[in-house]
Amino acid sequence: MRxxxxxxxxxxxxxxxxxxxxxxxxxxxxxxxxxxxxxKSGELNNVRAEYIKAxxxxRYILVEQSSTIFSAEVE
Structure with a gap:
């Protein structure tokens, strides 16, 4: 899933x-x-666990965070 x-x-x-x-x-x-x-698009299994759960x-999650520090993927 992407x-x-x-x-x-x-x-x-x-x-x-x-x-x-x-x-x-x-x-x-x-x-x-x-x-x-x-x-960006990518593989869902690269996304942070709490975002995957939501x-x-x-079917979606809204995240309010400064664009300079926002990252959806596990680092």
Whole structure:
């Protein structure tokens, strides 16, 4: 399974991580927090465990963190 990361252009601290190809099926209140800029895609097994849990349960996670320190992947 692959993931995609997008950053809100309205709020540069807001990041959306979700299963690749499912953006249009995310809740409208999430999609409307954009417009969204695509940042990265990759293999879901490289993402931090707490993000994987949220994506598995809810299909997405919103992370509010400065873009200078934000990292979705395990280092």
């Amino acid at each position: 993931y995609s990361i997008r950053r809100s252009m309205k709020d540069q601290k807001l990041h959306l991580i979700f299963e690749e190809g499912t953006f249009e099926s995310l809740p409208e209140h999430v999609r409307n927090r954009g417009p969204w800029q695509h940042l 994506i598995t349960a809810h």
